[in-house]
Amino acid sequence: QRLQHDPATRQPLAYMRLRRAIRNVIENGEVQVGHALPSERDLARALTLSRVTVRKAIGGLVEDGLLTQRHGAGTFVSERIVKPLSRMTSFTEDLRARGLNPRSEFFERGIGEVTPEEAMAMNLSPGTLVVRLHRLRYAGDEPLAIERSAVPLDLLPDPNLVEDSLYEALDKLGNRPLRALQRLRAVVLGPAQTRLLRLGAGSAGLNIERRSFLEDGRIVEFTCSWYRGDIYDFVAELQSD
Template identity: 70%
Template sequence: MSSALSREYQRLGAAETTRTLAYVRLRRAVHNLIDSGVLQPGQALPSERDLCTQLSLSRVTVRRALSGLVESGLLTQRHGAGSFVAERIQRSFSRLTSFTDDLRERGLNPRSEFFERSVGEVTPEEAMALNLSPGSGVIRFHRVRYGGDAPLAVERTLVPHALLPDPLSVIDSLYEALQPHGHRPVRALQHLRAVALDAETARLLNLPAGSPGLLIERRAFLADGRVVESTRSFYRGDAYDFVAELHSD
């Protein structure tokens, strides 16, 4: 892997028509090797000292390149162990699962930082999204979803108050909080599109404004057809793969 990184670093240098800062070139080289599959999730990078020696770079340059890759979610650093390629999280479009379930299946520790868990009266737009009558109660959630220490998604969720009496019952998984009331959804409609993250969303995800992201809009339903959830989620584009299994007729 060290030789592959050295070759990619030198290739980028030879291909450039203008001089690029060394830390930017190293960052691009690592990024390219991750995208091409040469560097696999969980794989360790050479130590900072080895990178300095192999690429004839200063410790400050190498450290700056690696810290940028950590901030963008491509690498993780473990104290005393070094830098590793971050695990990408796969979410399937063929199963109705929660964010919490997905992370637990991959051995990650899900948690949430809430900015809002409130009860109010539906607005006209919220009433349309949830198929509620004017004057109905609605619970509003706004939170950042984490896998361990890494922020992975920013969510805004609406739930009919009649289906979830206490918003504080949601600690991590909304679906787990709905389960005791018999209101866990059985199907959902999802729309996904690529977006450039606005400044506030990017800040919450520790990314530069304009970074690539994925917007998923989900409406989830009970067996009797009632809408139990309307969620807009902004995911880091560098941390997620969405997978759909397709069959011919």
């Protein structure tokens, strides 16, 4: 068993270690989406940890969206993809963290001049060259989202550097974005979109626009995504002023 006790977990940050261990078990697909975790009491006993530690570790993973608690029924690996709004993660990272297999079908992966809309969104002058990606994004065989991205050519010199993950390619070039502005809107998906996403006509989706930036403020991407409304939850922690 992956969750075996090791002496190091007796340290004050035991809950963080446990949180990582449970995360690994989910990432490796050892506990599958929709399945239940052992109860807090059983986990605590099996790992000889306190229930407070176990509760804290599980609470953290619920916050991350990886686990869902159903009153009276227990703790489950989330079926919906619950995405904290405040984190700058990529599609690939979000899926891998859930033990799912991200992949993309490319409709376009090339170089072109910015469209007027992209030029305005990215504050670039007309004629600037960008790498443009248009992808259908899957978890295994299941389509989850459609994404169109534009990245200035000086930050991503060759579209083929993007094998599957844009952020992985940018990371390798030292150009991974550090912050982003994001807008989320409810939409009725169009006929071409519902066909690609294998949804019924008129299904709901979430349209997300992300503009992301390097530390020095240069824009790295303008991405327009359409996520399936029946599978994605976006969550955020709010604080009063």
